[in-house]
Amino acid sequence: MAEVTRKIALLDLDAFFASVEVLRDPSLRHKPFAVGGGGDRGVVATANYLARRYGVSSAMPGSQARRLCPQLIFVKPDHARYRDVSRQVLQLLSEVTDIIEPASIDEFYLDLTENTLFKGSASLTMQALRQKISQLGITGSAGISNQKMVAKIASDERKPDGQFLVTPEQIYEYISQLDLKRIPGVGPKSQKLLAQHGLIKGLDIQAVTVTRLQEILGEKAGYLLHQRCQGIDKREVVTERVRKSVGVEQTLSADMTHLVTAQDYCQQQLLPKLKKRLQITHWREQPIRSQTVKLKFSDFTQTTVSKATQRVSPSAFYQLLEQAWTRGNNKGVRLVGVSVALPDPEQQQQLELDLD
Secondary structure (H helix, E strand, C coil), rough: CCCCCCCEEEEECCCCCHHHHHCCCCHHCCCCCEEEEECCCCCCECCHHHHCCHHHHHHHHEEHHHHHHCCEHHHHHHHHHHHHHHHHHHHHHHEEEEEEEEEEECCCEEEEEEEHHCCCCCHHHHHHHHHHHHHHCCCCCEEECCCCCHHHHHHHCCCCCEEEEEHHHHHHHHCCCCCCHHCCCCCHHHHHHHCCCCCCCCHHCCCCHHHHHHHHHCHHHHHHHHHHHHCCCCCCCCCCCCCEEEEEEEEEEECCCCHHHHHHHHHHHHHHHHHHHHHCCHHHHHCCCCCEEEEECCCCCEEEEEEEECCHHHHHHHHHHHHHHHCCCCCEEEEEEEEEEEEEEEECCCCCCCCC
């Protein structure tokens, strides 16, 4: 019997937070606006498409966004409302397939190999689903293929409110034409490093050996990029996502310039919140794998420092904070974060919470 070709789609809700805000205030529809903070310490969470034409983008400082678009309107985020609309979308999707993997509040992987709407046609199914979603007052774009990675990339091809299909026969050629920044896992640093070796597009990666990539990027990253550019992705759509970490971070009202101040803030503000988050998850019965401290400096560069451990330790956080601090070269710190990496389910033991 021939193997059944998987049919996987990635649905990406278009400018989701902004779209929900238009439902609340229709007067925003024809104005450039951003969800987030517009002050000196604020950051853009997302922007509508009118604002994006001016160069406004997610994670951009609010002050920079205002310089790019002086008439930009800032809207305070309402995460409870966003979660509610996301759940409504999920309910519509579940009427077609029960194999759904929420990748985030506004992204959903769907296994449509066997679905209850248009059996045999993932494209027709996604058209119908996007039409249903539009009745909620928002739109979504979709990528369709036989694997998650290509479906994810393809979801950007027809934004907003469109969809794009890449068949199994088209995958290798499709990847060959992509800029490497569109391959998941290739960030700015990796992209710059690869470009120094003449590797710009997918076809450049397809032409070199995995050994060569490992020499440039390291063993794991080189292997993964080689696999991805060869069009190999065997990951399935999973209905239950395993939580990989628990953390808390905070953008500060004013830059911190002294390490001892940051240590006190970590002790009094962040670690109690982290303890609470650990206690309300089922992970409290498991050990951890590592602790991490994240700092974002006044120039918006950031760094993280981690330590492998099975037990949450405040003193380890303070040591990591000190290591991260020295990387700032006397720059102020605008954000501090702490997190713990969680183990695989089969490694369950008792997690010792020692944050007092």
